Amino acid sequence: MPETHNSQLTTQSSMLVEVRGLKKFFPVYSGFFGQRVEGWVRAVDEVSFAICRGETLGLVGESGCGKTTTGRCVLQLDRPTAGEVWFNGQELARMTDAELRPLRRKMQVVFQDPYSSLNPRMTIGQIISEPILVHRISQNGGECRDRVDELLQVVGLNPLMAGRYPHEMSGGQRQRVGVARALALEPEFIVCDEPISALDVSIQAQIINLLEELQERFGLTYLFIAHDLSVVRHISDRIVVMYLGKVVEIADRQELYENPLHPYTKALLSAVPIPDPAVEAKRERIVLKGEIPSSLSPPRGCVFYRRCPIAVEECGQGIPELREVQPRHWAACIRI
Amino acid sequence: MADLLEVRDLRTYFYTSQGVVKAVDGVSYDVRPGETVALVGESGCGKTMSALSVMRLVPKPQGAIVGGEILFHGRNLLTLDEEEMRRIRGAEIAMIFQEPMSSLNPVLTIGRQITETLEAHQTISKEEAGRRARELLHLVGIPDPARRLSEYPHQFSGGMRQRVMIAIALSCKPTLVLADEPTTALDVTIQAQILELMRDLTRKFGVALMIITHNLGVVARYADRVNVMYAGKIIESASAREIYQNPCHPYTLGLLRSVPRLDQPRRAKLDPIEGQPPDLWNLPAGCSFAPRCKFLVERCVQEAPLLRELENQHRSACWVAETLQQKTVLSS
Structure with a gap:
């Protein structure tokens, strides 16, 4: 069947x-x-x-x-x-x-709750660059930072937000971070x-x-x-x-x-x-x-x-x- | 008809390390006997917070009602002492909360939680209270009430727990029930059951109901009148029919346009409200909605608009409400 x-x-x-x-x-x-x-x-x-x-x-x-x-x-x-x-x-x-x-x-995933799916002790930049580093996509730190900036822009966030922590953001902004993380590995x-x-x-x-x-x-x-x-x-x-x-x-x-x-x-x-x-x-x-x-x-x-x-x-x-x-x-x- | 509840210029503030949060900032509304207000x-x-203020349950010590009047049957609840307020709470005004699991006591049987309310407010024997509890469970559609009275909250599903909450709320025959997001935690098919039940019972007993919700869709079928709040203020107020067909505030209009509707053809793009809701401790000067508003004029950022009557009890807090009204009429 x-x-x-x-x-x-x-x-x-x-x-x-x-x-x-x-x-x-x-x-x-x-x-x-x-x-x-x-x-x-x-x-x-x-x-x-x-x-x-x-x-x-x-x-x-x-x-x-x-x-x-x-x-x-x-x-x-x-x-x-x-x-x-x-x-x-x-x-x-x-x-x-x-x-x-x-x-x-x-194959990536975006979760329901942007409050519990982002590590509160990591900055937004660290959260998005983690998959890039784990899968060794970027050759060096500068390249990785550029990629994070690009991803933040793609999801409609200001690249300056890379230094912020999840609790400093609203629910909608956090969900954008969740989407950026999912996109990081293309x-x-x-x-x-x-x-x-x-x-x-x-x-x-x-x-x-x-x-x-x-x-x-x-x-x-x-x-x-x-x-x-x-x-x-x-x-x-x-x-x-x-x-x-x-x-x-x-x-x-x-x-x-x-x-x-x-x-x-x-x-x-x-x-x-x-x-x-x-x-x-x-x-x-x-x-x-x-x-x-x-x-x-x-x-x-x-x-x-x-x-x-x-x-x-x-x-x-x-x-x-x-x-x-x-x-x-x-x-x-x-x-x- | 005389109003059952009249809230006049209510102000509930929170004093936090970041500053004063004006959670409720000059809110006025009425509830008439037997009607459903959203x-x-x-x-x-x-x-x-505006509902908890009516119950005088604002979290202390950070929160306090700093101004206004809450007239219930013509008596100002804000002038009552704690003992008098306790007699009203649960007996004349009852409240149903969003999360039935956390508002029921996990270590008491369902039966005990209903009889507790009855015994607190009425001179009633244990047997009589037990009998009433059984009747109430039957009334809210819980099968086999005699057996279920001796069960604990964890043995009930979410929908059944919310039915128990409704039974407790109605146990002392209140004239007003405040329901704070009563169906948000429930599935769509169960939501429909609970809302129909609440409507039937409030009609049957002539109880006035105030439903607090974030979902304009949920209340369309049930509310007689709708008040829309934004950043601590009521920004639009009208009969349900008026507010859905002829919204006169850009925020209400935005809310209605941003959700896809099953009864209309699918649109290629949704029409969201841009930006974020403001921080309540850092409100912009002028209209709080101005930074997200599509109909912005210069006056909006200088001077906060007051809620004013446009026509037949339709009130809006927007400088350009009239032009908005014409636009929506033209487009529909």
Whole structure:
């Protein structure tokens, strides 16, 4: 299933990242010394998707759905339990750390919280030059300093800020530093893990515009992880919707928003507030019953079964396969 | 209708090593019985402090209410002694906080936390309090309330904890509930559940609700009136319909334009508000928003505009509000 799904979406040559049947289970220990494995949290369970060069793939879902773990597994920051991650024609999941190291230059990450992802004891200049020094990109200190100045300018900061510490900057400025650090190694691929959700509304649009400008300028490919569906629609070319470790729907941006198929996607879209009381008054809202079940004991059958407004008994029996309902539009639901 | 809460020229300052921070600087607003009012602004704009001032819970000793009046049922809360204030807090005015995990006591059962509030404010027997607690949990939609009363906060999910907070807030039948970012920590689908619940319950009991939030979208569906704060001041105030359709302050307009909207076609570029929110201890002369404003005129940097009425209760603190009004009408 995963092979056909990916290969039909993209031709082999334009594909930069491909994930096939990715699984990541975390053990839950019990007992006095915590030595007995009591169960497994199925954080990511059979996830497959592909990202073309220069494209932005949006990954949406609620907290605990496995979207961050998926991003970390793609970068091999967490090693997958099973499945394959292909990057530029090379399979990463079975590589050793030493084999991976040269490839890490090409894959970078921007984290959610610009407060905890920057070392408070390092200056901005040190933070940005660290990856340059670790990967021995610059020949000497002067060259490295020039590069830091250039990077700061690229992300819209004054080069004089290199001497400052993170606490002297606002949230938006810190996130720009996070982006500059990710760019330092001239990557091809950046995982943006909720890069704006910790920022004020008036600053969010600045960072979104910056990410888009950089993508155009450097030909970057993004995996954009977020829970805000309006932002994801703005920035993504294609969108993957996750629920409880599983992909429930994949489609091109416009198609997903105009013609959502999976009942979970529909509910998610209807829950997004629109800043206009006149529109809101006319809008019908699907308020889902209940809460996301624990991924320690996911329900049998379809993961969305217990909250689904259109579920039938059959849904509780088999796990629905992700299938191509319309061209380039995939959904995992037997009721479609 | 007589106002339930009238805040007049409230000033709450903080005295720090960097200087005086005017967190709330001459803020006035009203809440009428049974209505839902939103207070919208970014982090650090003073919206939380203006709510904590109403509860007289401003952190001491750095913070202090240095001026103004807070009239609740016509009584000035700022003149009450601590004992009188304690009787109002939780009983007549209740508060719901953003992070339900840190506002619930982790070592007390949910049942005890509800009965504690009841026993503090009402003459009520233990059995009666227990029965009320069960009713309240049922009311906020927690299944199997009898069993869940004996559980601890960590056994509840985020959405369920926020439901417990709502139960506690409503336990003594207050006339006003202040909700500080009640859904910010929750997922989108749970947010919708909690907001619908708050609306249904406040309507059912005729409770006035003030929602404090940074997200203009969240309150569009629920608020009757909206106050927008920036750098310690209310800069625009109007009915919800007015403020979304005819914003008359460049900041409100900027906020509305900078977020992508699902009901509109995708735009190629977002239209952000440039620059950063100002440091409250180092405010520019004139209008605080002037350094980021696209509609700047010379007067803005010299003289701070006051909140003034434009028409039918639509107030804006901007020198060029009228031209802005015409522009938005033309563009829409």
